[in-house]
Amino acid sequence: LTYIGPDGGKHRPVMVHRVILGAIERFMGVLIEHYAGAFPVWLAPVQAILVTVTDRQLDFARSIQQKLQVAGMRVELDQRNEKLGFKIREAQLQKVPYMLVVGDREVEAGGIRPRLRDGRQLELMTSEDFVGLVEQECREATGGRVGLGIV
Structure with a gap:
């Protein structure tokens, strides 16, 4: 993936992505989906x-x-x-x-x-x-x- 810069040359784009909680939220989503909400007792918010x-x-x-x-x-x-x-x-x-x-x-x-x-x-x-x-x-x-x- 390249783009033409102001100097007329090809450059590779660099994308900086920062997420504070994004990875945690995705991980929790995977856990909820995997356990269908029925978390094991060690992970359950209410045991x-x-x-x-x-x-x-x-x-x-x-x-x-x-x-x-x-x-x-x-x-x-x-x-x-x-x-x-x-x-x-x-x-x-x-x-x-x-x-x-x-x-x-x-x-x-x-x-x-x-x-x-x-x-x-x-x-x-x-x-x-x-x-x-x-x-x-x-x-x-x-x-x-x-x-x-x-x-």
Whole structure:
């Protein structure tokens, strides 16, 4: 590719292109497309979402949320005054890797029953065991390079 310059001679054009975030934006686009929005737990912006059955479980859910956040997990609490089915459907649409439905049984037992994105339900476990499970999943998926927290 050449052009004729003011001196009448052929010159090769030089194009300088600067983009601060362009490469990152394209990379994120590739990741979103590759995973169809269902990021693995180590990469997901929200790793788990707590969903309460009623307002009675809010205090317990907040304490679980705090424990998980202190451990480095990215967790949200859906405390909207909506029906449980609506909250579950919203979490599924957001493709959150783990959904933690908190009802009276979980409060009485003092634990959580994680539900995976694919619908499988895990057994009752403590918040500490859940953190260990997610951290192990993150480390296995990344060859030990990424644990919990910010990627």
